Amino acid sequence: MLTKIDHIGIAVRTLEEALPFYTETLGLRCIDVRDVPQQGVKVAFIPIGDTELELLEPLGPDTPVGKFIENQGPGLHHVCFDTPEVAGQLTRLKECGMRMLDEVPKEGAVGMIGFMHPKSGLGVLWEFSTRFPGMPPSGER
Amino acid sequence: MLTKIDHIGIAVRTLEEALPFYTETLGLRCIDVRDVPQQGVKVAFIPIGDTELELLEPLGPDTPVGKFIENQGPGLHHVCFDTPEVAGQLTRLKECGMRMLDEVPKEGAVGMIGFMHPKSGLGVLWEFSTRFPGMPPSGER
Numbered sequence: 001m002l003t004k005i006d007h008i009g010i011a012v013r014t015l016e017e018a019l020p021f022y023t024e025t026l027g028l029r030c031i032d033v034r035d036v037p038q039q040g041v042k043v044a045f046i047p048i049g050d051t052e053l054e055l056l057e058p059l060g061p062d063t064p065v066g067k068f069i070e071n072q073g074p075g076l077h078h079v080c081f082d083t084p085e086v087a088g089q090l091t092r093l094k095e096c097g098m099r100m101l102d103e104v105p106k107e108g109a110v111g112m113i114g115f116m117h118p119k120s121g122l123g124v125l126w127e128f129s130t131r132f133p134g135m136p137p138s139g140e141r
Numbered sequence: 142m143l144t145k146i147d148h149i150g151i152a153v154r155t156l157e158e159a160l161p162f163y164t165e166t167l168g169l170r171c172i173d174v175r176d177v178p179q180q181g182v183k184v185a186f187i188p189i190g191d192t193e194l195e196l197l198e199p200l201g202p203d204t205p206v207g208k209f210i211e212n213q214g215p216g217l218h219h220v221c222f223d224t225p226e227v228a229g230q231l232t233r234l235k236e237c238g239m240r241m242l243d244e245v246p247k248e249g250a251v252g253m254i255g256f257m258h259p260k261s262g263l264g265v266l267w268e269f270s271t272r273f274p275g276m277p278p279s280g281e282r
Contacts, residue, residue, distance in 0.1 A: 001168065002167060002168065003190065005149070005189060005192055010265060011264070012263060021262075021263055025234065025239065026143060026222075027142065027143065048143060049144065049145025049191050050190050051145075051146055051190065051191075051192065074265075075264030076217040082190075093166065096166050098166065121162075122151075122158075122215055122216075123152070123216030123217075124216050
C-alpha cells in the first residue's frame with residue numbers, strides 16, 4: 001500500500017545556490033540540512049502540504065546525483081512513496097517483474113528505503129520508504 | 142503563499158502503456174481521464190495523499206510534452222504548487238526577477254495556471270495553480 005508522496009527529490013548544484021530560491025523567492029521553509037553520506041548527498045528538507053521537497057547537493061562528482069547533474073543538469077531527480085512496509089513492497093514489485101535497484105531495504109536519511117530502476121518506472125526513478133519508528137511523517141508540522 | 146503540491150506532472154508515451162503500471166503494479170486509482178487541448182495533452186489524474194500524479198500523454202509530436210519525450214524520453218515533467226491567488230503569485234515572481242513562461246494566468250484543466258521558465262526554477266519546470274471555484278482540491282477524497 002502506498003500512503004502518500006513522502007518527498008520529491010531535486011538535484012541541485014549547491015544548497016548555497018538553491019536555498020534562497022526556495023526560501024526567499026518561493027517563501028518556503030527549510031527545517032533541516034544534513035549529510036547523508038550513504039546516498040552521497042547533502043540534503044535540505046523543505047516541507048509543503050503533507051510532503052517535502054528534498055534538495056540534493058552531491059557530495060562529489062562520482063556520486064549518483066553528481067553524475068545525474070553532469071549528464072542532464074540540475075532538476076527533478078526522483079519521487080518517493082511512503083509505505084508502511086517497504087520490504088514487502090519491494091518484494092511485490094520484483095514479483096510483478098519490475099527491475100529493482102534495491103531488492104531489500106537499505107538505510108536512508110529518515111527511514112528504510114529502496115529504489116526501482118527508471119526503466120521499469122516508465123522513465124521515473126521511484127523510491128519507496130518506511131520512516132524509522134518515532135520519525136514523524138514528512139510534511140508541515 | 143504556496144499551500145501544497147497540487148500535482149506532479151509525468152510525461153508518458155501513451156496512457157494505454159502507463160496506466161497499468163500505476164493502477165495494477167502500484168495499486169493506485171485513476172479517477173479521471175480527460176483531453177486538455179490547450180496544453181496539448183490527454184491527462185490521467187491519480188490522487189495520492191493530499192496531491193495527485195498527472196500522467197500527460199501528448200496529443201501530437203509538436204506539443205510541448207511531445208517534444209519533451211522526443212528529447213529526453215518519458216519521465217518527470219513538472220511540479221505544480223497550489224496557491225490561493227495565482228495572478229499575484231506570478232506577478233511577485235516576475236518582480237523577483239524570475240523568467241516566467243506565463244506572466245498572467247491562463248486556463249488549465251482544473252484551474253487558472255502559470256509556468257516559470259526552468260532556467261529560473263533551477264532546472265525544474267514549476268507550475269502555479271489556483272483551482273476553479275467549486276473544484277475540489279487535489280488528493281484523495
